[in-house]
Amino acid sequence: MVLAATVVWIVAAPAAAQGVPALDPSAADQLRAALGGKWVERQFPLTLTSGATCELRVWLQPDHAAHADRIADAAREALDQYSAWFTPYPYDRLTIVDVPWQSPEVAAGTAGVVLIRARWLQPERSLTLEAQVARGIARQWWGTLVTMPDRYLADGLAEYAHSRTLERIFDRRHQRINYSLLETRWFGGLVPWAIRAARLDRQTTGINRPVFRRNPAIDLSDRSAAARPAQMAKSAAAITTLERYLGWPALQRGLSAAARRYAGQSMTAAMFFEILGDAADRELSWFVDQAFGQSSTYDYAIADLTSVADATGTCGAGPCYRTTVVLKRLGEAVFAGTSLPPVGPFESGRALEIEVRFADGQRSEDHWDGRAAEKTLVYHGPAPATAARIDPAGILLLDVNRLNNSRTLAPASPAASLSWSVRWTTWLQDLLLSSAVFF
Amino acid sequence: MLTLRTWFSGVWRVVCAPSALLVLYALTLVVAVPLGAWMQRSLPAPGVPDLVAANDPPAPDIDWLDEVFVHGPGPARFLTPAVFGVAAPIGNLDAVLDGSRPPLPLLTPIIVFFVCWTAVWGGVIARLANGARIGARAAIAASRQSVVPLLVLGAAGGIAYLVLYLTLHTALFGPLYDWLIAGALERTAFSWRLTLTAIFGGVLLTLGQVLDFAKLAIILGRATVPQALNDGVRLVRQQWLAAVAFLLFNGVGLAVLFAGYAASEFIPGGSVPSLWRLVVGGQALILGRLLLRLVLSGAQVDLYLRVRAQRETT
Numbered sequence: 239m240v241l242a243a244t245v246v247w248i249v250a251a252p253a254a255a256q257g258v259p260a261l262d263p264s265a266a267d268q269l270r271a272a273l274g275g276k277w278v279e280r281q282f283p284l285t286l287t288s289g290a291t292c293e294l295r296v297w298l299q300p301d302h303a304a305h306a307d308r309i310a311d312a313a314r315e316a317l318d319q320y321s322a323w324f325t326p327y328p329y330d331r332l333t334i335v336d337v338p339w340q341s342p343e344v345a346a347g348t349a350g351v352v353l354i355r356a357r358w359l360q361p362e363r364s365l366t367l368e369a370q371v372a373r374g375i376a377r378q379w380w381g382t383l384v385t386m387p388d389r390y391l392a393d394g395l396a397e398y399a400h401s402r403t404l405e406r407i408f409d410r411r412h413q414r415i416n417y418s419l420l421e422t423r424w425f426g427g428l429v430p431w432a433i434r435a436a437r438l439d440r441q442t443t444g445i446n447r448p449v450f451r452r453n454p455a456i457d458l459s460d461r462s463a464a465a466r467p468a469q470m471a472k473s474a475a476a477i478t479t480l481e482r483y484l485g486w487p488a489l490q491r492g493l494s495a496a497a498r499r500y501a502g503q504s505m506t507a508a509m510f511f512e513i514l515g516d517a518a519d520r521e522l523s524w525f526v527d528q529a530f531g532q533s534s535t536y537d538y539a540i541a542d543l544t545s546v547a548d549a550t551g552t553c554g555a556g557p558c559y560r561t562t563v564v565l566k567r568l569g570e571a572v573f574a575g576t577s578l579p580p581v582g583p584f585e586s587g588r589a590l591e592i593e594v595r596f597a598d599g600q601r602s603e604d605h606w607d608g609r610a611a612e613k614t615l616v617y618h619g620p621a622p623a624t625a626a627r628i629d630p631a632g633i634l635l636l637d638v639n640r641l642n643n644s645r646t647l648a649p650a651s652p653a654a655s656l657s658w659s660v661r662w663t664t665w666l667q668d669l670l671l672s673s674a675v676f677f
Numbered sequence: 678m679l680t681l682r683t684w685f686s687g688v689w690r691v692v693c694a695p696s697a698l699l700v701l702y703a704l705t706l707v708v709a710v711p712l713g714a715w716m717q718r719s720l721p722a723p724g725v726p727d728l729v730a731a732n733d734p735p736a737p738d739i740d741w742l743d744e745v746f747v748h749g750p751g752p753a754r755f756l757t758p759a760v761f762g763v764a765a766p767i768g769n770l771d772a773v774l775d776g777s778r779p780p781l782p783l784l785t786p787i788i789v790f791f792v793c794w795t796a797v798w799g800g801v802i803a804r805l806a807n808g809a810r811i812g813a814r815a816a817i818a819a820s821r822q823s824v825v826p827l828l829v830l831g832a833a834g835g836i837a838y839l840v841l842y843l844t845l846h847t848a849l850f851g852p853l854y855d856w857l858i859a860g861a862l863e864r865t866a867f868s869w870r871l872t873l874t875a876i877f878g879g880v881l882l883t884l885g886q887v888l889d890f891a892k893l894a895i896i897l898g899r900a901t902v903p904q905a906l907n908d909g910v911r912l913v914r915q916q917w918l919a920a921v922a923f924l925l926f927n928g929v930g931l932a933v934l935f936a937g938y939a940a941s942e943f944i945p946g947g948s949v950p951s952l953w954r955l956v957v958g959g960q961a962l963i964l965g966r967l968l969l970r971l972v973l974s975g976a977q978v979d980l981y982l983r984v985r986a987q988r989e990t991t
Contacts, residue, residue, distance in 0.1 A: 275860075301864045339863045358863035420739060422764050424771040425874075426850070428867045433761045434948035435737055442740035451747050639748045640741075641721045655720040657952055658737070658756060663713030664959030665760040665769070667705040669779060670790045671966045672769040675885060676838050677794050677831060 258328040258502045259382060261350040266333035269351065270297055273337060280306040286318050286327075293331040302336055302356045305367060309334055309354070312368035315410075316375040316403045323399070323490050324379045324497040332378075334371065347374055349382050361432035363412065364421035365404050372400035372407075384500045388507040390458045391530075393466065394473020395493070398481075401444035401474070417444035441482070441635065445474035454535045454638040475635045476529040482633040483525075483589070484518045492517035524577040524587070529636060537569035538590060538608060538628050539642035545622035553620050561623040563594060563615040567608055568642075573634050574607045585609070593630040597621040597648070624648040680919040683983065684926055687976030690805045691968065697801045701967050704797065708790045712752065719753045721745060736949050737761075755780060762948075763939035766962060774874055776842045776850070795831055799823035802896045805971070805978045823896045830895065830902050834888045838881075845880060849873045886913050886920045889974070893981045912984060919980055927973045934965045 270277055280303075282294040294313055296306050313334060321327050334352045347353045352374035360367045376399040381392035401417060408416050420436035420443075423429065438444060446467070450456075453468035460469070481489045492514035496505060499513055507530060515522045528534060541564040548560035575589030588605035595601050598621035606613055606628075617623070625646040629637065637643065691697070745753045759768045772779070779787070800816030811819075854873060858866040891909035894900040900908060913920050941947050941958050950958065 299862060301862045338860075340858070340860075358867070420758055420761075422758065422768065424767060425867075426775070426854075426870050428863065428870060431764055431767070433758060433764050434942050435761050435950075436739050436758050437736045438739055443743075447740060448743045448747075451743065639744070641744050641748050652717070653952070655717045657955060658720060658742075658760075659713045659717035660952065660955045660959065661760040661765075662716050662756055663709050664955070664963065665765040666709040666712060666783075666786065667959075667963045668766045668966070669769050669783070670705055670708060670787060671963065671970070672766070672773055673787045673790070674794060674970065675773060675881075676835065677791050677798075 259349045259385075261329050261331070262348065263331075265348050266295070266297065266335055266351045269335055269353075273341075275338065276300050278303045278306075280310070282306075282310040282313075284310070284314050284317065286314070286321055288318075288321055288326065290321065290326060291330065292317060292327060295331070295333045296336070297333065298336045299338060299356070301358050305336075305356050305360060308360070308367055309336075309356070309371055312365075312371040312403075312407060313352075313375060315407050316372040316400070319403050319406065320376060320379055320399060323402075324494055325383070325501060327378070328383055328501070329378075332375070334374070347377060347382070349378070352378065357430070359428070359430050361419070361421060361430050363419040363434070364430065364432035365408060365418040366421055368407055369400055369404055369418070372403040373397065376400050376403075379497055383502070384497055385504045386506075386510075387504060388458075389461070389466070390469040390473045391507045391510060393470035394477050397445055397470050397474035398477040401440045401478075404444060405440040416440075441478055441632075445478050445635075446471040447475060447635065450475045450636075451638065454636075455533045457533050458530060472636070473530070476525075479529070479633060479635045480514075480522075480525070482631070482635065484520065488518040488520075489514070521577060524572075524574050528571040532571070534570035535638050536571045536573055536634055536636045537567070537638050537642075538573070538634070539566045539568055539639070540564070540626050540628055540645040541566040541612070543623060543626045543645040543647060545647060548618065553618055556620055559619055559622045561594065561596075561617040561619065563592065563617075563623075563626045565592065565606060565613045565615070565628060567611050569638065571636070572608050573636075574609055576607075580607065580609065590629055590634070591631065592626065592628050594626045595624050597624050622647065679983075680922045683919060683979045684923060684972075684976045686979040687805075687923075687974075688972050690808055690975040690978065691971045693808060694801075694804045694971075697804050698964070698967055698971055700797055700801065701794070701971070702964060704790065704793050705963060705967070708786050708793065712786060716752045716756065719749070719751045720756070721749060721753070755783065762942050763935055766935060766938070766966070774878065776846045791831065792828070795827045796820055796824050798827060798892065799896050801971075802893060802974065802978060805975050806897055806982060819896065822899075823892075826895045826902050826905070827892060830888065830891055830905065833902065833906075834884070837884060841880065841884065846877055849877055882924050883913065883920075886924070886977075889977055890981060893978060897978070897981065898985070912981065916980060916984065923973055923976050923980075926976075927969055930969045930972070931966070934962065934969065938962050 278298045278300055280296045280298065282296070284292045284294050286292065294310055296309050298306060313332065317327050317332070329350045332350055332352065334354060336354055336356045339355055339357060341355055352371065354367070354370040354374055356367055356370070373396050376396035377392065380386060380395040380399070386392040404417050405415060408414060408418060414437065417438040417440040419432040419434060420438055421430050421432050424431065449467050450471035454472070456465060456468040456472055458469050458472065477489075495517045496510050496513045500509065511522055511526045511530075543561075543563055545559050545561040548558045552558070573589050575587030578586045580586045585607040587607035587609075590606045590608045592604045592606055592615065593601065594604075594615070594617060596619060600619065600621065602617060604615060625644060625648065627644040629643055632640070739758065742756060742758065745756055749756070759765060778784070797820055799820035799822060803819035804811055804816055850873060854869065857869045861869070887906070887909040889909070890912045891902075891905035894905035894908040895902070898905070898908065938958065947954070
């Protein structure tokens with residue numbers, strides 16, 4: 239990864255980080271004065287892995303003083319990682335301001351100032367506090383060091399970057415590769431509980447995929463505040479899709495090149511994707527235009543799977559089965575893998591993988607350019623199919639419905655559904671008894 | 678002293694009547710298990726394993742759960758993270774205090790459960806009051822005799838609760854709470870919410886006690902609904918100390934039960950338990966809650982009988 243990053247540095251980002259926005263040393267103090275109230279100050283001299291030092295100041299609400307060490311730990315991790323992935327942190331100080339918990343919205347902060355909104359009670363295994371710190375620090379690069387007129391892209395990059403950092407923090411603290419535990423809040427949102435069984439994953443909940451799932455066709459050009467969470471989630475899902483498609487080293491090269499090239503300058507989405515494509519040595523307009531340029535949605539499905547004995551089949555000695563897999567594109571967007579058009583009957587692109595499993599343990603792997611509304615694959619073999627999946631590796635995180643991505647002929651193991659239904663039945667019994675308060 | 682004696686007597690009445698516990702437990706199963714089985718059949722295949730980090734044992738896939746919630750068929754859409762461990766009972770209790778109703782389709786099993794509960798409640802109370810076995814026929818007769826007035830009382834109680842939520846709850850947790858916590862620290866807001874919850878909970882539980890004693894008057898005193906309500910109010914007013922103490926004991930019992938259930942998550946393997954642990958732990962919780970409910974009713978029965986005996990002697 240280090241070698242690759244060096245290559246990009248030479249090829250795509252010749253300019254040093256110049257014109258870095260000036261740090262206003264009084265910005266945090268002015269903000270505190272504007273917000274009013276009492277504050278607790280803590281200072282942490284940080285030494286990053288690279289040897290660089292940074293003076294961290296944390297301004298906290300009086301009832302949040304106990305969170306100072308957690309905030310400092312998250313800040314150290316975020317500064318360390320982002321400095322390694324993007325460019326070194328351009329300032330020698332960072333101030334984190336914990337705005338009052340009832341503030342309607344946490345703004346993006348300014349150069350050297352990160353705003354968070356901590357809560358009084360924060361379970362140790364739920365990293366919602368660390369998420370705010372990591373997200374805010376990511377904005378020091380995306381939106382501050384590199385000014386970005388396309389708000390959704392800055393938000394998406396910060397969301398994506400923070401999810402990677404949180405995974406590292408959770409791993410370091412709990413020896414598990416997760417993003418966080420699911421946090422639920424009771425008593426008007428004042429009492430939290432981290433559900434130990436509900437471990438969250440970076441590439442799904444970590445990039446707020448539930449929000450994207452509910453708003454897959456959000457218009458990225460909408461400037462309203464209400465649209466922002468969904469835009470951020472869609473943008474982060476698209477960037478994570480790029481990570482899964484190109485690989486992290488290629489994406490990291492692109493991010494590093496963009497941060498270095500446009501430090502202190504304005505970078506549009508078009509500029510970002512151009513430099514990303516150069517760094518990955520791939521042409522990406524086939525994806526970028528649809529994922530970021532339109533409100534269309536991706537939805538691929540296995541529409542049908544049949545496997546029948548075929549007396550006329552040519553499988554040699556023994557039985558022969560004819561397996562038919564029908565693939566459908568239900569959304570308007572196409573995940574092809576290239577912008578080159580198909581030539582005659584030949585597809586162009588192989589971004590979508592189709593996996594078919596057979597009863598004798600064999601496994602077939604095919605590819606599809608995903609352009610046609612429907613495609614049928616036919617297999618002849620000595621065993622019937624048991625299951626078919628489209629995009630089995632889950633690369634296309636923008637697929638709005640992944641429940642229709644697989645189909646199975648063999649009876650599925652009841653273990654998972656049984657444990658879910660047992661949990662739900664117990665919950666329902668308890669709901670009945672809670673309602674019995676009124677009987 | 679009388680309160681404690683009455684409460685222990687209530688406990689003893691329940692210990693001597695395991696059939697009452699079993700009947701109510703069977704009711705929860707009869708209503709919930711068919712829906713659980715329907716839920717199991719409707720659940721789609723689990724999610725894409727590659728998206729979820731490898732854990733041993735495999736943890737539930739929360740993204741798949743959300744996918745099912747949004748795109749899943751039929752009852753699968755009622756599956757939410759609220760079902761996990763101790764979050765389930767506390768979440769349900771919080772919903773009661775918060776005045777948030779369950780999804781509309783789930784009101785149907787709740788109403789069915791209310792009707793079934795009311796139908797057997799006469800027999801359950803008769804059994805607790807008798808202190809010894811009364812036989813199925815006598816229990817059914819007691820239930821049959823009281824079911825209609827109990828349903829009427831339940832409907833009247835339902836309206837009273839609704840009015841309480843629409844007026845007092847809305848006022849306390851709406852403008853008043855917002856005004857109290859404006860600009861306050863979160864821990865101050867917590868104190869205010871605790872205070873308001875105590876006020877609302879106190880009124881809610883007082884109404885519940887009145888209705889409980891009214892039910893006893895219907896079942897054991899053969900009173901009409903208005904008479905029973907009158908008896909209930911009088912009894913709670915005269916014996917308010919005992920009534921409060923019963924609720925406190927019950928609250929402590931519930932807290933211990935929830936704490937035990939929560940602690941089971943911290944036993945190795947408890948955060949992602951095996952199927953048998955899920956079943957045993959969950960059903961132990963349900964039985965524990967039913968037991969607490971019956972102990973409260975047993976103590977109320979004992980108090981009601983003592984007061985009635987005193988009144989008859991004077």
